[in-house]
Amino acid sequence: MSAPTAEPAGSTGVRWSVPLVLLVLLAAVPAVANAADMGFVTSLATRIMIYAIAAVSLDLILGYGAMVSFGHAAFVGIGAYAVGIASAHDQWNAAVTFPVAIVAAGAFALLTGAISLRTRGVYFIMITLAFGQMAYFTASSLSDYGGDDGLTMWGRSELFGTTPFEDDTAFYYVVLGCLAGCFLFARAVVGSRFGRVIAGVRENRLRMQAVGFNPYVYQLVAYAIAGMMAGLAGALLANHAEFVSPSYMAWQRSGELIIMVVLGGMGTLHGAILGAIAYLTLEEVLSHWTEHWRVIFGPLLILVVLYARGGLGRLIGRSGGDG
Amino acid sequence: MAEPILVLEGLCKAYGALTVTDNLSMAVQAGSIHALIGPNGAGKTTLIGQVSGQIAPDAGRIRFAGRDVTDLPMHARCRRGLARSFQITTILPRFTALENVAVAAQAHDGHSFRFLRPAAAEARLNDAAMQALETVGLGDRAAIRAGALSHGEKRQLEIAIALVMKPTLLLLDEPMAGTGHEESERLVATLEALRGSLTILLVEHDMDAVFALADRISVLVYGRVIAEGAPDEIRADPEVRSAYLGEEGAP
Numbered sequence: 027m028s029a030p031t032a033e034p035a036g037s038t039g040v041r042w043s044v045p046l047v048l049l050v051l052l053a054a055v056p057a058v059a060n061a062a063d064m065g066f067v068t069s070l071a072t073r074i075m076i077y078a079i080a081a082v083s084l085d086l087i088l089g090y091g092a093m094v095s096f097g098h099a100a101f102v103g104i105g106a107y108a109v110g111i112a113s114a115h116d117q118w119n120a121a122v123t124f125p126v127a128i129v130a131a132g133a134f135a136l137l138t139g140a141i142s143l144r145t146r147g148v149y150f151i152m153i154t155l156a157f158g159q160m161a162y163f164t165a166s167s168l169s170d171y172g173g174d175d176g177l178t179m180w181g182r183s184e185l186f187g188t189t190p191f192e193d194d195t196a197f198y199y200v201v202l203g204c205l206a207g208c209f210l211f212a213r214a215v216v217g218s219r220f221g222r223v224i225a226g227v228r229e230n231r232l233r234m235q236a237v238g239f240n241p242y243v244y245q246l247v248a249y250a251i252a253g254m255m256a257g258l259a260g261a262l263l264a265n266h267a268e269f270v271s272p273s274y275m276a277w278q279r280s281g282e283l284i285i286m287v288v289l290g291g292m293g294t295l296h297g298a299i300l301g302a303i304a305y306l307t308l309e310e311v312l313s314h315w316t317e318h319w320r321v322i323f324g325p326l327l328i329l330v331v332l333y334a335r336g337g338l339g340r341l342i343g344r345s346g347g348d349g
Numbered sequence: 350m351a352e353p354i355l356v357l358e359g360l361c362k363a364y365g366a367l368t369v370t371d372n373l374s375m376a377v378q379a380g381s382i383h384a385l386i387g388p389n390g391a392g393k394t395t396l397i398g399q400v401s402g403q404i405a406p407d408a409g410r411i412r413f414a415g416r417d418v419t420d421l422p423m424h425a426r427c428r429r430g431l432a433r434s435f436q437i438t439t440i441l442p443r444f445t446a447l448e449n450v451a452v453a454a455q456a457h458d459g460h461s462f463r464f465l466r467p468a469a470a471e472a473r474l475n476d477a478a479m480q481a482l483e484t485v486g487l488g489d490r491a492a493i494r495a496g497a498l499s500h501g502e503k504r505q506l507e508i509a510i511a512l513v514m515k516p517t518l519l520l521l522d523e524p525m526a527g528t529g530h531e532e533s534e535r536l537v538a539t540l541e542a543l544r545g546s547l548t549i550l551l552v553e554h555d556m557d558a559v560f561a562l563a564d565r566i567s568v569l570v571y572g573r574v575i576a577e578g579a580p581d582e583i584r585a586d587p588e589v590r591s592a593y594l595g596e597e598g599a600p
Contacts, residue, residue, distance in 0.1 A: 219461040219468045226452050229441035236401065236439065237514060238427035238456035247462070 044342055045209065045296045052202055056195045065194070069266075072198050074306045075205045076262045081286040081298035082205075083255035086212050088284065089293030090221065091248050092228040096151045097138070097158025098283050101131040101253040103165060103275030105260025110270035111171055113179045120183035120191070120261075127261035128254045134161070135253025139246050158280055165272040176271030183265050191265050201262055205299070208255050212295050215251070224248050289330055291337030300338045352415065354379040354518055354548050355400065360409035362395055362572075369395045370406065371572035377518070382540070382549045384559045387569035388592070393552045394436050396569070397522045400550070401433045402426045414517060428457070432516035434507040436523045436552075442496030446487055446506055449495050450478035453510045481513035482506075485539055501532035508539065518548045525555045537561055560584070568592070 052075065059067035080102050087093040108127035117123060138157040145153055171177045182191035191197045215221045226234045227241040234241055264270045273279070282305065290301025308326070312319030334341050353376035362370035369392040377383045385393055398404035400411060402423035411419045418426050441449050448469075454477040455461055455468065468474065482488050485505040490498060495506060504524055511519055521540075525533045537558050540549065544562075553559050559566065559580075566583045568576040576582075576589045583589055 214465045214467075217467040217469060218465055219455055219463040219471075221464075222448070222452050222455065222468045223461050226441050226444065229443055230439055232403070232435075233439045233441060233510075234452075235423045236403075236427060236433055236435070237453035237510060238424050239461070240422070240424045244461070 044339065045299075048296065048299060049202075049206060052205075053199075056198050060195075068194055068198055070306070070310060072194070072201050072266055073263075074303055075198075075201045076259050076266060077283070077286065077306060078299040078302035079201075079205050079208050079259040079262070080256045081283055081290070081302045082208055082212050082295055083252040083259070084283050085287045085290075085292060085295055085298040086215065086255070087224075087245075087248050087252045088287055089295075089298075090216055090228065091224045091245060093143070093245060093249065094151050094284070095142075095154045095249070095252075096277065096280050096284070097154035097156070097161070098252075098256060099277070099279035100138075100158040100161035100275045101135055101256035102260040102263060102279070103161060103270075103272070104131045104134050105257030106264040106270040106274050107165060107168075107171070107177075107260075108257070109183065109261045109264040110177045110179055113181075113183075114171060114177060118181070118184045120185045123183055124258065124261050128257045131257025131260065132250050132254035136246065136250045139249035139253070143242055143245050143249065155277055155280070158275060158277055162272055162275040162277070165275055172271075174272060176269055176273070179264065179268045179270070182268060183261075197265070201266075204258060204262060208258070209295060209299070212255070216295065220244065220247070285327065289327065289337055291339030294337075294339040297337050297339030300342070304338055352379070353377055354414055355550065356410075356412040357396075357400070358410045358412070360396070360399060360411070361407045362392075362399060362404065363407060369572050370399065373409070373569075373573055375567055375574055375577065377548060377550055378565070379517075379548050380545055381564040382544060382551060382562050384551045384553060384563035384566045385569055386553070386556075386559055386566060391569040392572040393569055394522055397433065397520050397550070397552060401431065401520055427514065430515075430517035431520070432511040432514045432518070433520035434504075434511050434522060434524055436526060438500070438503045438507060440495045440503055440506055440510070442494070444495055445492055446482060446495050446498065446502075446509075447475065447478050447491040449506060450481050450509050450513050451475055454478050454481075454513045457514050477513055478509075481509040484512060484542075485509045486535055501528040504528050504532070505536070505539075508536070512543075516547060518550065519543075521549060521551045521553070523552055523554060525553055525558055533558060 052071065055071045056068045059065060080098065084095065084098045087095060105127040108130045109123045112123040112126065142150055142153045142157065166174050190200060223234065223239055223244045227245060231241050260274065263274065286301035286305045287298050289304055290299065291297030308323060309319065312322055330337065355377040357373060357375050360370050360373040373396065385396070387393055395404060399406045402421060410417055413426065413431055414429065418429065444452065451474040454474045458474060479488065479491060482491050485508045487502060487505050487509060490502060495503065498506060508524060524536055528536065533555055540562055543549070551562065563580055566578065566580055567574050568583060568589050570592050575592060576586050
């Protein structure tokens, strides 16, 4: 039996087939884009995968733990700023800056989670939003590092003198590797003892306390893990854009991450990746078409929520023939 | 007689002007099945809540297995061997029946900060869970999602979850509530088979079950114990008859 998830029983085939197909398709993107002479597609796909990492990390706590964090973009932003600020001090080594980014985001998650997780429901949403905005305004006030305007990096991270991030195609595969790694790690966590406790607390907190678990401790660790993963996404994002900005932490970004998870299907992990692809592709296509693209996007989202409960992941799962 | 496993001393709990537990003292002997009866609103579930740690008493002490546990949270009391079932079914609906019990076994088998190994493949947890399910007669329903079980089966599942923790004291809050006659009989048989291996504090409205099982009965009215004794003494007590049995003798 699979671990308890939000997936319908009998979708074990989908559990691996959808992620595998995704991996193959994503791996083929740079070659196809180069052949079609559309290099910008590789860059767009890189950005999509970076947000997919953040969305997977959010799904870990939102989909499996029912912790609706409305400040998730702060972790991404802190990871990005760690790399950006390091570059301003001429520290380019990814072996230094990436761990710093991950630990900094994780520490922020641990600190804010320790307070936020004492609340439930709407209060949790509001307090995580508040912490997210605190991070946003703190970044805006960093006048030494660009303040409101953001901070331009004059290049990408190095790795002990080599430059694996410099070439767009090579960087693409670095990001794909990170996404695959995060996905596999998240999937392992979800099926582990720890993941079972997290899902159990989502199902019935009182029941889990009554069998001897302290839900707070487990939720806090999950929150920190998600924060660290989002911090990695931020470190990659800074390298991709060669620029960091407070806008990475704005509450709208946190909302977009929630939309990606809901759009793709909560509590599936691969749904979060699908959601990131769908959201950012639609944004790209529709915004080229009209600047009022949200007018079209809004109703589309409502349709998905109304008629495709469980999101895109579930739709694909259904047509996959598992009945 | 040995030292009681559970001692309540001067327990008080009020919600505003409503006193639900009124300076209540009682003791439960180790290895016994001790029933707690009383009319609706007598404060039985609130008392179970205080013993389990879900509700903090306003005053008084709770001693369990020789230690004062009054200030311990629910999960910590649980780790010391105190398990409970709930009056309102409290299960994990999207977990299978087996997973519901296995996660309870997990809480009492090492730590749960393991992030990579699949829990579903841990034979020790699954075996313990399966054994508990078979004890309550749910062996063939192990793979069913708990939310899809019948009401009676959910009640049995609650018992299995409690049993897999191998508690020394089991608090059962109306385990027969809403179950059919056959299911009640099966549950009585299950509890009867457990007699002596652990202590049971049983809150129950089903008087057939109470008088069949209990070694000792406490009668709770308006938050205080008005009578306590062997089943025969309780049945003959005129005060109990007027306060409770007469009034609800034929439900």
